[in-house]
Amino acid sequence: MNRIFLSPPFVDEAERAKVAEAFDSNYVAPCGPMVDLFEERLARLSGRKHAVAVSSGTAAIELLLAHLKVDGSWIVIAPTLTFIATVGSAYRRGASLRFVDCDATGNVDASLLEAALKDASSEGRKTLFIGVDLYGRCCDYDIVERLCERYGALFVCDSAEAVGASSGSRAAGSAGIAAVYSFNGNKIVTTSGGGAVLTDSKELADHVRKMSTQSRENTLWYEHVEVGFNYRMSNILAAIGVSQLEKLPRILEAKAAIGEFYSAFASDGLEMLPHVEGENHWLSVLLLENSFKRDALIASFEASGIESRPVWKPMHLQPVFSGGRVYGGKMSEDLFARGICLPSGAGLSPDDLERIKAVLKAHISLSAMASSR
Numbered sequence: 001m002n003r004i005f006l007s008p009p010f011v012d013e014a015e016r017a018k019v020a021e022a023f024d025s026n027y028v029a030p031c032g033p034m035v036d037l038f039e040e041r042l043a044r045l046s047g048r049k050h051a052v053a054v055s056s057g058t059a060a061i062e063l064l065l066a067h068l069k070v071d072g073s074w075i076v077i078a079p080t081l082t083f084i085a086t087v088g089s090a091y092r093r094g095a096s097l098r099f100v101d102c103d104a105t106g107n108v109d110a111s112l113l114e115a116a117l118k119d120a121s122s123e124g125r126k127t128l129f130i131g132v133d134l135y136g137r138c139c140d141y142d143i144v145e146r147l148c149e150r151y152g153a154l155f156v157c158d159s160a161e162a163v164g165a166s167s168g169s170r171a172a173g174s175a176g177i178a179a180v181y182s183f184n185g186n187k188i189v190t191t192s193g194g195g196a197v198l199t200d201s202k203e204l205a206d207h208v209r210k211m212s213t214q215s216r217e218n219t220l221w222y223e224h225v226e227v228g229f230n231y232r233m234s235n236i237l238a239a240i241g242v243s244q245l246e247k248l249p250r251i252l253e254a255k256a257a258i259g260e261f262y263s264a265f266a267s268d269g270l271e272m273l274p275h276v277e278g279e280n281h282w283l284s285v286l287l288l289e290n291s292f293k294r295d296a297l298i299a300s301f302e303a304s305g306i307e308s309r310p311v312w313k314p315m316h317l318q319p320v321f322s323g324g325r326v327y328g329g330k331m332s333e334d335l336f337a338r339g340i341c342l343p344s345g346a347g348l349s350p351d352d353l354e355r356i357k358a359v360l361k362a363h364i365s366l367s368a369m370a371s372s373r
């Protein structure tokens with residue numbers, strides 16, 4: 001039996017052909033026509049003026065915080081329900097991290113965000129809010145931007161999981177002074193590993209691009225007035241990205257159908273993380289009664305060769321951030337305890353879905369038997 005992965009790459013001959021094209025051009029380097037084309041298409045997709053393709057979403061966030069010169073004098077606020085890369089750079093830079101709980105959709109709770117922003121503004125320190133579009137569902141860009149503006153905080157958005165999603169009429173990646181995408185192997189569009197910074201600011205884009213290639217000055221020799229990174233995307237990987245973006249509508253359609261399949265099934269007594277308009281269905285999330293049931297279902301999936309995983313463990317529960325300030329916390333704790341990410345790859349076949357359904361059905365009947373005892 002083939003193993004069913006959570007979110008495997010959806011690639012075929014088209015990506016292979018684009019990689020061959022890049023290879024034949026001899027731009028086997030972190031620059032070249034595929035990088036330029038990929039950036040042009042990413043800017044168009046996100047509705048931004050500029051896109052800078054880099055080696056990962058994590059690198060994109062690091063470059064943004066380096067551009068802003070975030071250090072120990074800053075307060076950085078972020079949703080607690082996210083992947084650690086959202087806040088890793090702020091942590092390493094010594095910023096005071098503050099976490100904010102989510103609402104029932106998994107995205108940041110606006111009233112708790114307001115409380116955190118209000119507190120930060122009363123302290124008179126530079127403040128950054130790193131928003132997150134959780135599991136491909138955009139947070140409310142208009143509300144978050146308004147709140148950050150009201151309390152004098154900068155806003156960047158971690159849209160790593162949200163390529164192709166939207167918040168109202170706005171594309172994922174269009175929020176804040178800049179946003180980031182990830183093209184990690186499990187993302188909706190992959191370059192095997194990669195990321196991008198999206199922004200309308202030429203100054204920010206130019207600086208991020210420069211820092212991603214060791215911050216070399218425009219001189220004949222290697223002149224440096226600052227220290228940069230080696231974070232540029234390779235032309236070979238950009239070729240995969242160009243091809244992936246061409247099939248993004250197909251991927252989104254397939255993912256939406258998988259989301260609908262699970263929702264229809266769950267209407268029989270199971271709960272899903274609520275649908276958010278414009279979501280890209282990166283991962284479908286089922287909510288069970290408690291963590292015992294969650295772990296039992298993950299084990300049943302595993303026994304049938306199916307990968308699933310718990311919802312992100314909130315940052316305020318992570319040992320590395322213990323003792324940190326958190327606004328609220330109970331909602332994300334509950335989603336973590338009960339949430340399980342279901343296989344959501346765009347290439348899932350009807351047979352794969354039936355295999356997953358069979359495990360879910362067995363789980364429901366076991367639960368029903370246990371509760372009738």
Ligand SMILES: Cc1ncc(COP(=O)(O)O)c(C=O)c1O
Nearest residue numbers: 056057058083085086160182184
């Ligand atoms: C919310 C979030 N932020 C950041 C990242 C980091 O992206 P990357 O893996 O490309 O470094 C990821 C995914 O991996 C993510 O899910």
